[in-house]
Amino acid sequence: MGHLDPRYIELMDETCEMLRAVYQTENPLTFPVSATGMAGMECVVTNLMEPGDEAIVCVNGVFGTRMVDVMERCGVTVHRLETDWGKVFSEEDVADEIQRHPKAKVIGIVHAETSTGAHQPLEGISKIAHEEGIMLVVDAVTSLGGHPVKVDEWQIDAIYSGTQKCLSCPPGLSPVSFSPRAVEVIESRKTKPQSWYLDVTMLKDYYLGKSKRAYHHTAPVNMVYALHESLAIILEEGLEARFARHERQHRRLRAGLDELGIGYIPEHSLHTLNCVRIPDGADDAAVRASLLDTYNIEIGAGLGPFAGKAWRIGLMGHSATQANVDLLLAALVDCLE
Ligand SMILES: Cc1ncc(COP(=O)(O)O)c(C=O)c1O
CATH class of the missing domain: 3.90.1150.10 (Aspartate Aminotransferase, domain 1)
Known part of the structure; x- marks a missing residue:
C-alpha cells in the first residue's frame, strides 16, 4: 500500500480520529510522529520553543531529565524544578516555581515517570499554569491507554506518547497532540524549528490536508496499520x-x-x-x-x-x-x- 494511496489516507484519517478519542481531545493537530516516544518529545519541544525562550521542567526521574536536555538543545533556558525520585510535584511546588520564573513559556512534566513508577496528578498544575498564561507540555508515554489522559479537560497544550507501552502496539510511532493555542504559538514563531523532519507546520499538510495531501516523508505504512488496529482494540474494550x-x-x-x-x-x-x-x-x-x-x-x-x-x-x-x-x-x- 502506497503512503499516498487514497485507501491509506483514509486509514491514516481514521487512526488520527481514534487517537483523538484515546487522548480525549478535539485537537485537530493530533497524529502519530513517525518515530518512537523520544521523537514525540523532540517534536513538541522543537515546535513550541525558540532559542532564548524560558521553560520550567519538572525533574523527578530519567524522562524529566531528558526533557531538560532536549529543551537545552533547542536553545531554551531551562529552570529545573526538582524533587526526589519516586515523588510527585504538588501544586504549591509549581506555583512557587512560576513565581520565581514568570517569563517561562511552558511547564514540562511527566505524567507517568517510567523510571520511578510515580503517577503525577495534572489537573491542579494545569490550572495554575494557565492562570499564569503558561502552556503545559506533558509526557504520557507510559500512561496513554492505561490511565485517563484527558487532554481537553485538563487543558494540556502539547502531549506525546509511544505506541509500545499501554497502547500495546509495536514500537515505532509517537502519537502527539497540540491544542489550538499551541498551534497559534507555533504559527507565530520568529524562527523555523531546527528540525525539518519534525516541523508540524509542514507535517500538518500531510496529516490534516483535506482531499489534497502534500508529500513530506514516506509514512511508515505498516506501523500505522498496527496502530490503527491497536486503537480499534482499545476503543472496542472502552x-x-x-x-x-x-x-x-x-x-x-x-x-x-x-x-x-x-x-x-x-x-x-x-x-x-x-x-x-x-x-x-x-x-x-x-x-x-x-x-x-x-x-x-x-x-x-x-x-x-x-x-x-x-x-x-x-x-x-x-x-x-x-x-x-x-x-x-x-x-x-x-x-x-
Ligand atoms: C516516560 C517516557 N518518556 C519517553 C520515553 C521515550 O520513548 P521511546 O523509548 O519510545 O523513544 C519513554 C520510554 O520508555 C518513557 O517511558
Whole structure:
C-alpha cells in the first residue's frame, strides 16, 4: 500500500480520529510522529520553543531529565524544578516555581515517570499554569491507554506518547497532540524549528490536508496499520473499562507483593508501572534472569539511584491480566527461593 494511496489516507484519517478519542481531545493537530516516544518529545519541544525562550521542567526521574536536555538543545533556558525520585510535584511546588520564573513559556512534566513508577496528578498544575498564561507540555508515554489522559479537560497544550507501552502496539510511532493555542504559538514563531523532519507546520499538510495531501516523508505504512488496529482494540474494550482493568490488576499485584513483604517505592504509584523494593538478600540480576529464562517474564531493573534497589513491573495494555499477575507472583516466589 502506497503512503499516498487514497485507501491509506483514509486509514491514516481514521487512526488520527481514534487517537483523538484515546487522548480525549478535539485537537485537530493530533497524529502519530513517525518515530518512537523520544521523537514525540523532540517534536513538541522543537515546535513550541525558540532559542532564548524560558521553560520550567519538572525533574523527578530519567524522562524529566531528558526533557531538560532536549529543551537545552533547542536553545531554551531551562529552570529545573526538582524533587526526589519516586515523588510527585504538588501544586504549591509549581506555583512557587512560576513565581520565581514568570517569563517561562511552558511547564514540562511527566505524567507517568517510567523510571520511578510515580503517577503525577495534572489537573491542579494545569490550572495554575494557565492562570499564569503558561502552556503545559506533558509526557504520557507510559500512561496513554492505561490511565485517563484527558487532554481537553485538563487543558494540556502539547502531549506525546509511544505506541509500545499501554497502547500495546509495536514500537515505532509517537502519537502527539497540540491544542489550538499551541498551534497559534507555533504559527507565530520568529524562527523555523531546527528540525525539518519534525516541523508540524509542514507535517500538518500531510496529516490534516483535506482531499489534497502534500508529500513530506514516506509514512511508515505498516506501523500505522498496527496502530490503527491497536486503537480499534482499545476503543472496542472502552476507555473506562480499560482503565478499570489496569487498576484491578495493579491492586491484585500490590496485594500479592504485600504478602511477600515486597513494598512499593512511590507513594503515588502508577497502575501501569509498578516500582518495588528488591527484598533484602535477593540477587537482582539473578532473579530477573531466572524470571525471563524459566517463565518468559521480563521485569525492568531499577534505573539511576534505584539501580540494584528496585524492580519495575509493567502491567501495560494487553499484558495487564489476572493470569499474568498470578503467574508473575508464583514465578517470583519460585525465583526468590
Ligand atoms: C516516560 C517516557 N518518556 C519517553 C520515553 C521515550 O520513548 P521511546 O523509548 O519510545 O523513544 C519513554 C520510554 O520508555 C518513557 O517511558
